[in-house]
Amino acid sequence: MLEMLNRWYQRRFSDPHAVSLIALLVVGFVVIYFFGNLLAPLLVAIVLAYLLEWPVSKMVSFGLPRVASVILVLTIFVGLMLLACFGLVPTIWTQVINLIADIPTMFNDLQNYISHLPEAYPDVIQPQMVKAFIDTLQSRVLGLGETAVKGSLASLVSLATLAVYLILVPLLLFFLLKDRDQMLASFSTVLPRNRRLTNRVGTEMNEQISNYIRGKVTEIIIVGIASYITFSLLDLRYAALLSVATGLSVLIPYIGAAAVTLPIFMVALFQWGISPELGYLMLAYGIIQALDGNVLVPVLFSEAVNLHPVAIIVAVLVFGGLWGFWGVFFAIPLATLVKAVWNALPSNDLEDDAVEESSN
Template sequence: MLDMLNRWYQRRFSDPHAVSLVAILLGGFLTIYFFGNLIAPLLVAIVLAYLLEWPVMKLVRLGLPRTLAVMAVLLVFASLMVMAVFGLVPTIWHQVSNLIADVPNMFNGLQSFVSSLPERYPDFVQPHQVSTFMVTLREKVLGMGESVVKGSLASLISLATLAVYLILVPLLVFFLLKDKEEMISTFKRVLPQNRRLASKVGEEMNEQISNYIRGKVTEIFIVGIVSYVTFAVMDLRYAVLLGVLVGFSVLIPYIGAAVVTLPVAMVGLFQWGIGPDFWWLLVAYGIIQALDGNVLVPILFSEAVNLHPVAIIVAVLVFGGLWGFWGVFFAIPLATLVKAVWNALPPTQELVPAESVEE
């Protein structure tokens, strides 16, 4: 067994460049795993820097100095964010308040509907099953209420963290964009000299992550706006809130769409009951998800989606479990990174027996 492992190691890591690549990846993994919470503002700033690098480069190519280009792009971006916050957040907050106020009525309606099932389908649903279901559901609702209260109290504490983010993140984004080349040169000095494979993988992943972040933000906006317009045309309650939820659900491939289906269906069910409008809502929502997965995603992520759905779901579960939100957000690039590293490592070649060589 040890001999087999030793031969495998010699085949894969006889090249010092491969050892350097693995060492760099291991160092990055340990840094984010143990210090991810401490460097969270830096991670947010890096994501925004990747997002804003494209318009900065466009302005630089037009002849504008990089510092002025960075300042102009940040000013426009900050203005759009302020407009979105003051225009969208009050509406979302109002709809969340209305939804919370409607929860008791929704619960009563659900209880009446479930209680009528034994009469409608006596062969399939028994009264004791309904009672057990309602008791369990009531306990879950009460538990969710307690979680909301605790979350509200915790959010007061997180306001200080938000204030820190609002100060640190813009500064970090500015310097990451302005001094990009200097920072990259400084970072390269501390890396191992034998980093040919690491440079190859790094260049590939730099382009992948840049395209992925821009594509993911574009997908969030397109899916969110199309969902809101669809819900508004159908006169569905909480159209803005549900549209935002559907938009952000694309952050988690496959799983997000399945989870957000529940609130969309529940709101439609309590507003219209099981009728034509409810089924048209599900059809429209299904069309949006189908167009997103089969048309929009291949266009925006032509290279990144060259992964099997099982690999993407496993990446979401594994990296999300390791790094939480950031692991989920970067699940596809990280899965692509694993694939790129595996392809970059020297191929395994069977050792030629000594007898064959002598012959």
């Protein structure tokens, strides 16, 4: 057993460049795991820098100075964000309030419907089963109410954090875009000299992450707009709120689409009941999800979708458990990073050589 482990170690980590690569990954993991909350504004700024580097580079290629390009792109970006906040957020907030106000009515209708099931299906459903289910449902609703109260108290702290982000993130974003080359050069001076594999993996992942962030933002916008148009045409309540939820659900591959289906179905069920309108809505929603998964995702993430769905789901669970939202958001790039690192490590198959020598 020890000999086998020693051969595996020699096969994978005999190159000092491989040791440097693994050491840098371990240091990065430790820093983000233990200091991720402190570095959150920097992480947000880095994500936005990846998103905005493409238009900045395009303007620079047209002859505009980099500083002027950064200022222009940031001005347009901030303007679009303010337009979205003042145009979309009030509508969503109003629909959230209306949904919360309608929840008691929805809950009572659900109780009445369930309580009459024993009369409709006496051979299948017993009254004791219905009573137990309603009691459990009531306790869960009370638990959700307590959680909402605690969340409202914690939101005061979140507002203070948001105020800090609104100041720090734009400043960090400006300097990350403006002084990108100088920062990268300074960072390279502290890296180990044996970094041939690190440079190879870093170059690959830099392009992967850049394409992934731009693609993910594009996917969110397209899916959200398509969902809003569909929900509005079918006259579904809370169309803006549910379309935003559908757009953001693409952040979590596979799991997000399944999670957002339930509230859409429940809202439609309470609005129309078991009717053709409910069927039309779920059919249209299914078409949107099918087009997203089979057309939009392959176009936007032609390299990332080479990962097996099981690998993506495992990456979401593992990295989401480690780093929360950021782990979920970067689950696919992180899984790609693991794959790229494994492929980059040396693989001198000593065992096969030994077999060939013995056969000779």
